[in-house]
Amino acid sequence: MRQDKTNMIFQAAIDIFSDRGFDRATMDDIAARANVAKGTIYYHFKSKEDLFLFLVEEGIDLLQESVREMIRPEMKGIQKLEAAIRQQIAFFDHYRDFCIIMLREGWGAEERQKEFRRMLTEYISLLEEFIRQAMEEGDCRQTDPESAAWTVFGGAAITSLHQLYSRKIYKTDELFKQTSSILLQGLRK
Template sequence: MRKSKTSLIFQAAIDIFSEKGFDKATMDDIAARANVAKGTIYYHFKSKEELFLFLVEEGIELLREGVESKLLPEMPPREKLELIVREQIHFFGQYRDFCVILLRESWGGEDRQREFRKMIRSYMLLIEEVIKEGMDTGVFQRVNAEYAAAGIFGMISIAALHILLGHAPYDEEVLFTDMKRMAFTGLLTE
């Protein structure tokens, strides 16, 4: 299949899953939106579930690679964590439909949840390593790094989804300022 057809199918699937949700979306809908035969989609993906998981995996990989490409070894842990927060917020703003799919549909069946956790885990490991580095250098408090990474990912993700599904404008700078404050100092004024 030519790259252009792959891109059309990919974008059509994102659009349809975002608009209709996984359960109501059909391969016919995706084929019609991509302007390709349904058989073309089935040639590459055995099922709607396989296509959906492929989209999620590609999106998470794009997020992880985007963040990794900007992290420099010489950056201090605080700066690294700020960069992660900023880049995740930017990514969700840039790929709004993907964000909606990822977060709204992640509560699907048990098999889908297991696959999602596996895919997201690769990104959360990146956050976890920065937290461990910060703890090792005495910059961050001692916490369970895995839970802290999940908390940071979740906090940013749910806040972004709340804005994207609501009516407020997606102001990346305001969201970054608030999420950075929550990640580094919490709600307390002391």
């Protein structure tokens, strides 16, 4: 991303939104963090909501891309799923702020939140597709792939989020191994 004003605002917005949530974040905060005047934000973005959704879209796109990069067409479904989980955990570890935003802002009846879920659902569909493929290939028990995809997403996401607020220090790689083995093989020995 270029170091133009739009991008400075973008970066500041991630910081502030993840720190305070959508409602508590103020355009003043964002402007100050971005080192631009408040009016400048409105020159680049229609509204606070617009800025927020732009940011979320970029983030989810980035997450999707980074998962897609790990996938080769010849891989089996279960391998793809494993790669996705690994990538999601790495992504959330890297973009901690974004992880908070994703868990916090998607639930509710407002248009902004519906739009958010629409975008998130795009990503979840990826996981769903992998599960579907794995089921067809006989590597995965028969289950509702949509529901399962959300379980996997949620398990990984909340685990990422928890370690953000935990006193314990987790290594990303350890976290991945533990979480993916729970989600892929289950806790039972």
